[in-house]
Amino acid sequence: PSLYGLSQEDIADAATYLGLTILSGYHNYQPRSIVLAYAGHGLGLCDNDRNLESCRLEGLQLPVCEVLLVEHTEFALLLHVKVMREAYELANRDIAIFTDFTIGHSDVPRLAARVAHAVQQLLQEKYNNVVLPDKFTTIMTGSKIGQEITDAIEKAAKNLGCGVEILNEEPGYIVARGAAELAWRSLGRAVPAGEL
Known part of the structure; x- marks a missing residue:
């Protein structure tokens, strides 16, 4: 998850210390949960991932999405907007x-x-000086997410004047699915952790 105080350099240092190989994909940063959940739903992925230039050009043609990650577990709520x-x-x-x-x-x-x-408070803070988007794509992660929570998120978006598309398929595993997809696409482009 996205946490203040944990930097990319900390992750790279830990990997170097352990002698791990980092799969870099098309970038040199390890993805946060919001990126992994996005990929886990098949979003933001190019069809031809073996050709870097082709994938980059294809990526530029993908639609821009306002994404809200809602990670709700037995113990906590984490929201991330990107x-x-x-x-x-x-x-x-x-x-x-x-x-x-x-x-x-x-x-x-x-x-x-x-x-x-x-949800409403975070979105208001994020879009304080700009126009709110017409629609958000909300990705649910964490434990099983019930109807009460998805209804609450829809209500919050409606109160702000936004539409919302809620992706609630396998919330407990969607981040892992995205991590596996990005790792698979990164095979063959591995770099030693010390080169990050």
Whole structure:
């Protein structure tokens, strides 16, 4: 997940220390959960991943999406907003995230309103000085996500005047699916961790 204080350099240093090979793909940064979940749904991926130039050109033709990652587990809620086209990580430190370790889903009906409020607050902060997009693609990750939470997210988007498309397929595994897809596409382009 996206956490303040954990830098790309920290990950590369740990990999170097352990002697691990890092699969770099088309970039030198390890992707955050939002990028992996995006790829896990088959979004932001080129068809011809063996030809770097062809893949880059194809990626430039993909639609731009406003993406909201909602990771909701038994213990916490993590929100991350990012404008995406390709399943690509830039390792930008200026990220729009929200975390709350008191909004786990042990009491979902009571907490749905708090989830909606958190979503609305993060989106208002992210788009404070710009026009809100017409639609968000919301990717659900974490434990099983119930109807109460998806309804709360739809309500929050509606209150802001935005449409929302919620992707809630296999939320517990979608990040792993995206990680596997990007790792598969990176085979043959591995670089030693010390070269990052």
